[in-house]
Amino acid sequence: MQKTTARDARDIKVLIVGAGPAGLACAIRLKRKLNAASRDDPVVVIDKAAKLGYHNLSGAVFETACLDELVPGWREEESSILKQMTRIERDELYYLTTRRAIRFPSFLVPEPMRHKGDYSVSVSRLVAWLGAIAEKEGVEVYPGFAASSLLMDSGQVRGVKLADLGLKPDGKPKTNFSAGETIFAPVTVLSDGSRGVLSRQFTETFSNAGNPQVYSIGVKQVVQLPHGNAFGDDRAVHTLGFPLKSDVFGGGFLYSMGNDLVAVGLILGLDWKYKDLNPQGELEILKSHPFIASLLDGGRVLSTGVKTIPEGGLYSLPQLFHNGAVLIGDAAGFVNMEKIKGLHNAVRSGIAAADAVFEAVLGDDFSKRTLQQYSRNLAANHVLKEMRRARNFRQVFRWGVYLGAPLSRVQRSIPFKMKIEKDFACTRRDFELNRSYDAGMMDKATFTSLSGTIHREDEPSHIRIKEPGLCRKCIDQFGVPPCVHLCPGQVYRLKDGEILLSPSNCMHDGSCAVKCPHQNISWNVPEGGEGPRYRQM
């Protein structure tokens, strides 16, 4: 029996799925325009995280100019996020050999890779701040609700269905079972991030992208340094080389976060060949490098996290709109790998979508014909221009760093679309790293724990092995399957010739599904409010 209260909530006009920088930017921009036009159409944002920011992770060095467009005067606000940002004054790029660090002279660092004057920021905090602004504008923001499927009929997106709640591991209902609610809206904005479940459903249904999307995995820690540390509070350090082989795309970073905190992380292209590559372990090896170790001396790891980064670029962008839906942020893939930045494009894509949706609301027409204005807005506000400039950047690194790095300088002049292989197809069974880890290095269990991830233990696994026979085949091929090495959460374990799952360790990065050699992993959302708890990632 569902009792009703005196005032029933009004029908939703715009539903935004995913409260990240893109989704919240879209909500803020749209609500402001609606308010200015004296319209009170309900704009609703939902997110699967328990609180705003908990599922948001980035490096992050941030080009803040996009916020001037979104929230004019934001720098002067009393509770401005600027107070939680750190301006980068010292920007350093190093090449690491096994023992040494060689600094690139500044003049050799390509312009897009320069970060001086940008700000380092915790995107978890940025999101919490954007959420507060959105609510102040009158946006309804509901964290803790996980959308598990897109409602579609006759070529039209109608809304979403939330995950079922209160199921036992065998799928039978418990006493508190509650069937997933449906939420209808004339237009749904998909901002559910990299590997987002709904945006993938959308793309699989409507898209015919040129290149497949390819990804990197980023593993990150926030380290508390002693007061008066040598690292300083205005510095961004990027590294190439150690511990990565030249045929692995990626690099390390260390950013000042203020209050003696440093973000340290490693980004690795998931197109690596090595069957036993363990990104969490690689980060530990990076941290053991004499130069990095000296920068982090006396530090204590406070929190950890992991995410995938869609880095295929322009040629991997899927269909961005359809009847009743638009795709923004990482869900679309607006990361500029040349700059190693995506936040500013996420915000700008949210703005571009909001402007198109606003016109759709005014005209009460949510067809793709109206929503295609979104594409034009993206072209106008530099997102696509920037993406075009970096269009073949990622592709050239398929040939390794030594060839890729010089080619990346001229990739803009490559007149055609360079093809790219899916990440999983790159793994080779005869490529092995055979790493050993020192006793002092952080293990996966601790890494998982510090992400704060939490799931109800007795719920059905949100990770499904499609065909167990394929896992056995994978074991025959690789010995230990790549998922076991890859997953920082130890979600996958090999025991007696079978893959065992620990879904409650999952940090929702989705890299396992990207890299599975047989594409045998299906990742759906668990109950709302679960997963990692990033407070300062």
Place this chain on the structure above:
Amino acid sequence: MNYIVLVKQVPDVSKLIPPDAWDREKGTLRRGVLDNVLNPLDVQALTFACRMAETDERSRIACLTMGPPQAKEVLWDSLARGADEGVLLTDRAFAGADTIATSYTLAQGIRKIERDVFQGSRDYIIVTGMQSTDGDTAQVPPQIAEELGIEQVAYAQSFEFNHGLLRVTRIGPRGMETLVPDRFPILITTPVWSEPIYGSFHRARRARSTVLHEWDAKSLQVAADRIGLEGSRTQVYRIFSPSEMRDHECVFPKDMDELVELVEKKFRSQGAIAASAAEEAYCLDGKTPTRRGEVWVYIEQEEGVIQAVSLELLGEASKLAESLNQKVGAVLLGHGEEHLCDELIARGADKVYWADHPLLEDFLVSPHKKVVTELVLRHGPQVLLFGATPVGRELAPRVAYRTNSGLTADCTKLEIGDYLKGETRLVGILKQTRPALGGNIMATIMTRGSKCQMATVRPGVMRPRRADPARQGEIVWVKPDLREEDLHLKIASMKPLASRKSLADAEIIVSGGKGLGSRANFDDYVEPLAAALRRLLNARAEVGASRLAVEDGFRDHGHQVGQTGQTVQPKLYVAVGISGAVQHISGMQHSDTIVAINKDPNARIFSYAHFGVSQDFQAAVPALIEAVERRIACKKQPRAMLATSKS
């Protein structure tokens, strides 16, 4: 029927507390680092109320909370889960309240809901969780019931409405009781009884447009001297980290016999907490104490047997009374058990207050409360101790409220001391130390503004005195004035409960990890070790498991200890084949004694263990069991030898 559910916003301490949450210098938790959540047991209470309300579609559920404006969040959460109205009591004057002042304020809120929301109808049921995770006292619900003059059904498990007649089944001290109230309102408190009800998205949306009632001190018509700090009867004296009390290195005994000896010694010499308190006894030294009166213990007896906790408290009371040059009083209630008086005297009582009445035979809180309250008011003891048992936790808050006394729940240490600060000179007062915030901090509390200092004390922490049949004492016969018609809650039926297996209240837990390798090894090693320790230490022993062991199917999830399982703090925790992942550590690190058996000498578990064995479990566990058996055998022998030598 209508419902009022009490809800509270608490910091989420149920899982691992991040290292940066601690302000190590101040010994407090940093604000804002932990999430604020709706107290989990309040969700249980809300679920109970929603299930009851489903039986009658006219019923309304109002949820009530007290706190700063941001406490609205838990009202929205409650509305999303099924409540119809939200009431927030908010006023700076309410701040700093202890349980007595909180209970009074909330009771005034309930009275106003009755007037303004339920239009004067008294057909309502107040449902609350047993306790909050931050205060963890379980005192507020019984004290609200006391203020409102209504009955409380604690530990409710289920209900039944039959032709308008309500029957509530609860876990009573002696088994599952079915209780029937004969008037309303009543107050029901729930432990974890069911799967918690989820919030709904569409309800959550409606909640945001629901107008909440916000009431301040003025609109509640509260007496200024009964709210906030002013109305409180307890005061925090000191807060510190429990880690201050657990600075230890893991000891690796030379053989299994030594290990068993050490473990048994530590097990019997109380928890780590009390063991460290080998301080000098307090002495008045001619100073004039602030309070006068005897030191009392409420005696729990079940079918003519005095409960162990009461004997422990008598032992502790003797020490306290000695420091204060006072007598020890034992308060014994029942029907036909006067023979117990001699035993109480032998165990340390100087006076036994013995109340005999047929209505005191079963434990119902109302008659017991009435008798104890009258005794306190007549004889004016300065200390009254209860066991922190279901009985003590139900009775003590009501007696404290009725006599306007400060009460500290769940103490693990008691000491007499002075408090000299500025103008304030308190001499020979009771300092009461207890864990708070799920064991993450320790707080020392003192009573203020009341004659009697009351505390409930954890079972198994204090040490009983050896019985001395030669001790002399006085028996004071009490004639209680109790009438059947004063009882508004009747026990309709009772069925004894088979001892429930639960990790949470086991005194010994032997846990196995992934290192055991198979379910069969769990049966062959872990279970027998638990059984042997159970026999040696004569305490309830259960088997636990690490997350990986559960995932590998060695044991089911009900046995899982750790961040994603249960948090336990038994007196003895034995970890077999457990490496000590953080997830596991966070679930057991507050155990009094930790023994680790692991073949890897660098395993992290050893940094938390008191005693370690660095061997493969297949060698170590059988050897340990043998050593335990030897010890059991040799303990039987001397007594037998003594008997022969006497003859």
